[in-house]
Amino acid sequence: xxxxSLKIGIVCPYSWDTPGGVQNHIRDxxxxxxxxxHQVSVLAPAISDDNLPSYVVNAGKPISIPYNGAxxxxxxxxxxxxxxxxxxxxxxxxxxxxxxxxxxxxxxLACWAADGPMVGTFHAAAKRQKIIFxxxxxxxxxxxxxxxxxxxSEAARLTxxxxxxxxxxxxxxxIYASRYxxxxxxxxxxxxxxxFIGRFEEPRKGLSVLLEAxxxxxxxxxxxxxxxxxxxxxxEVQEHIDPQLRHRFTFLGKISEEEKANFxxxxxxxxxxxxGGESFGIILAEALAGGACVVASDIPAFxxxxxxxxxxxxxxxxxxxxxxxxxxxxxxNDTKRADLALAGRARGQSFDWENVAxxxxxVYEMSIVGSEKVxxxxxxxxxxxxxAKDDK
Amino acid sequence: xxTKILIIALLxxxxxxxxxxxxxxxxxxxxxxxTSWANLDVLLxxxxxxxxxxxxxxxxxxxxxxxxxxxxxxARDADIQNRxxxxxxxxxxxxxxxxxxxxxxxxxxxxxxxELSALTDKIRVAIAIHTDAVTRTQMVRSKFVVxxxxxxxxxxxxxxxxxxxxxx
Numbered sequence: 001x002x003x004x005s006l007k008i009g010i011v012c013p014y015s016w017d018t019p020g021g022v023q024n025h026i027r028d029x030x031x032x033x034x035x036x037x038h039q040v041s042v043l044a045p046a047i048s049d050d051n052l053p054s055y056v057v058n059a060g061k062p063i064s065i066p067y068n069g070a071x072x073x074x075x076x077x078x079x080x081x082x083x084x085x086x087x088x089x090x091x092x093x094x095x096x097x098x099x100x101x102x103x104x105x106x107x108x109l110a111c112w113a114a115d116g117p118m119v120g121t122f123h124a125a126a127k128r129q130k131i132i133f134x135x136x137x138x139x140x141x142x143x144x145x146x147x148x149x150x151x152x153s154e155a156a157r158l159t160x161x162x163x164x165x166x167x168x169x170x171x172x173x174x175i176y177a178s179r180y181x182x183x184x185x186x187x188x189x190x191x192x193x194x195x196f197i198g199r200f201e202e203p204r205k206g207l208s209v210l211l212e213a214x215x216x217x218x219x220x221x222x223x224x225x226x227x228x229x230x231x232x233x234x235x236e237v238q239e240h241i242d243p244q245l246r247h248r249f250t251f252l253g254k255i256s257e258e259e260k261a262n263f264x265x266x267x268x269x270x271x272x273x274x275x276g277g278e279s280f281g282i283i284l285a286e287a288l289a290g291g292a293c294v295v296a297s298d299i300p301a302f303x304x305x306x307x308x309x310x311x312x313x314x315x316x317x318x319x320x321x322x323x324x325x326x327x328x329x330x331x332x333n334d335t336k337r338a339d340l341a342l343a344g345r346a347r348g349q350s351f352d353w354e355n356v357a358x359x360x361x362x363v364y365e366m367s368i369v370g371s372e373k374v375x376x377x378x379x380x381x382x383x384x385x386x387x388a389k390d391d392k
Numbered sequence: 393x394x395t396k397i398l399i400i401a402l403l404x405x406x407x408x409x410x411x412x413x414x415x416x417x418x419x420x421x422x423x424x425x426x427t428s429w430a431n432l433d434v435l436l437x438x439x440x441x442x443x444x445x446x447x448x449x450x451x452x453x454x455x456x457x458x459x460x461x462x463x464x465x466x467a468r469d470a471d472i473q474n475r476x477x478x479x480x481x482x483x484x485x486x487x488x489x490x491x492x493x494x495x496x497x498x499x500x501x502x503x504x505x506x507e508l509s510a511l512t513d514k515i516r517v518a519i520a521i522h523t524d525a526v527t528r529t530q531m532v533r534s535k536f537v538v539x540x541x542x543x544x545x546x547x548x549x550x551x552x553x554x555x556x557x558x559x560x
Contacts, residue, residue: 115420141417144528147424148521165531167524169517362514366431366521 005037006364009093009374011084012044013105015062015073016052021282022099022123025152025173030055032174032357043087043106045075059083059106067103070277074105084109085376093374095364100124101146102139102164111142116374117367119360120146122168125155125279125301140164147367150360153280155300169363172305173280174356177349179257180289183265192224192331195267195292197260197283198274201232206273206297211237212320213327214245220328224248229255229263264290268337269330272296275318281305288312289348293341295326311347312340414532415543421529425550428522435515436479440468442508443486451501452489460485526550 012026023044030040040055045062052058060080062073084106088096095117098107102122111118120143143149149168151157157168189195194217200207207228217224226249228234234251241249255263264270270292272284278301285305287294294312296302306312313330316322330337349355446452447460463478463485470478486508529550538544 141413144417144532145420147427148517149524166528167520169520359513359517363517363521366428366514366518369427369431369434 005039006094006368007039007092008033008041008095008097008364009088009091010040010042010097011099011107011110012042013074013100013103013107014045015075016044016046016056016058017048018073021173021280024282025123026099027053028174028176028353029357029360032353033361036357041087041091041093043084043110045073045080045106057087059087065104072103072105074103076104076106076109080106081109081113085113088114088374089376089379091374095119095368096374097121097364098146101143108139108142111145113376113378114374115145115377115379116372118146118374119148119150119363119367121150121152121171122156122160123152123279125153125159126277148363150363153301154304156279158300159279171359171363172351172356173282173285174353175282175285175289175348175351177289177352180261180264180286180291180348183261183263183290185266186262187266189227189263189266191268192221193267193269194224194226194327195229195263195270195287196226196272197229197255197263197270198272199230199232200228200234200237204275204277206275206318207237208240209273209275209297209318209320209323210271211241213324214248215242216321216324217327217331218245218248221331224331225250227252227263227267229253229260260286261290264292267292269327270294271323271327272302273315273317273323274299274302278302284312285348285351287348288344289351291341291345293330293337294344295323295330297323306344307347311344411537411541411543414535414538418529418532418538418544418547421525421532422544422547422550424525425522425529428518428525432515432518432522435511435518437468439508439511439515440464440482442504442511443467443482446486446489446501446504446508449501449504451504456485456489460489 010026010030012023014020014022016023026042026044030042033040034055042056043059044056045060046052046056046058047061049058060075060083062075064071064073066072067074088110096110096114096119098111098118098120100123101107101111101120103124107120111120143164143166149160149166150171151160151168152171152173154170157170160166160168194210196207196210198205210226214224214226228249229252231254238246238249264287270287272281272287272294274281274297276299278299281296281301284294284296284302288311294306296306296312296314297317298314299317303314306314308314313326315326330340441464443460443464447457447464452460463482467475467478467482490505532538533544533549
């Protein structure tokens, strides 16, 4: 994949210290690019300089703002703008890769300040938002400077065409598929088991849908067990569980990457009952690669990732009865479950970084051809060029 | 009186700045159209070359080899008016061949086919990038201010070619 070593600048709009899909994606991409011989610098807001990997440059302390129904830790302002400009002019990058340039954070600032080959990746999928209409005319000229746009899913691409009337190439998020291939099935998680991973306290992760479906499932499959992994305090959730069913639930807390791989290879069914706000569903890709039979709600991102039901079963979002029906059907039918898992495994493999990074890299190549290095806009202004000539 | 003059001067300055801003924006867009087209052009040329190689290899039987060679030469030598039809023709010829050659290819031929499919993926991306640049440019150029002040200068209005929707 390497034709020549590039100097790539990646801008992360969200705080590096807080866990999140975009940050993970950037970390994996940066490490993959470095491993294949490129020079990478990531500019990201961060609360403290400790524990930052060597390729990350701190852009300053993030500010918390409410955005898209959650709190986003972003960074903007005059000080941040000058940091961004410094980073660009010192970096002498062949290419800038900006993540979420339509969000008020340093990616947008970089897009504003830089001139040259730039690629933007859009992660978010949201319904039409009024705010974008107000700031659209300001955003458009900036977004237009990107030589290529990437959307992480069909849902994200639709959001982009809806809001900014511009198209994008769909390149999915990546996973290290081999890690999940080598998951060791653990006896403690095998049997008639259902797995769930995520911050279960967040309503949009949909654990409550599974809770409501469980009484019906338990009637048809008396030995069913549910394992819930992920950070959070289980006591509050446990209160809402029917006391008779409480012993069927096990909360595992946060589990390591290795355990996650084992988990995906062990459980009979991995369920993702998310009710929305999901743009890609990286956890589903991981579950597929791990060989789990996946059941997910039919929100657009999941429907797309599971090939409309070809690689995993779908149920009507927020409908516990339908979820129960789908799960019972799969628990009773071993061959159907195995077939789905087998089809899913191949699908999971297609999200491997090897494949995804290659696609991203070919977009890089196309953006670079015929262009110079990334510069600051101000350096390119005619009067500045005029002055620079005078100096000589 | 003084304030009136000041306000008028300010407005004039702002509109001047806006015009120069629009002009830079257009210039950048034209540049994007050119580079993305150059990109696409290179990839299409490469595809024609690979198609020729396939035509000369064992993958193609004599009849489809003839068809493919013709289509590849046409695509390579076509001028801009006939480019569209020529590229679509090549796509069709390749499509016909690939449909039934998958199971009988040897290892060496497989390398050619993989190269072709990798190229096809890239072309798809290049087309998306180019089309986007073209539509954006057309959008900005249709603005009233741009037309009145002739901000686009002598640059020709970019057009999308027919084959861009059905090249693959």
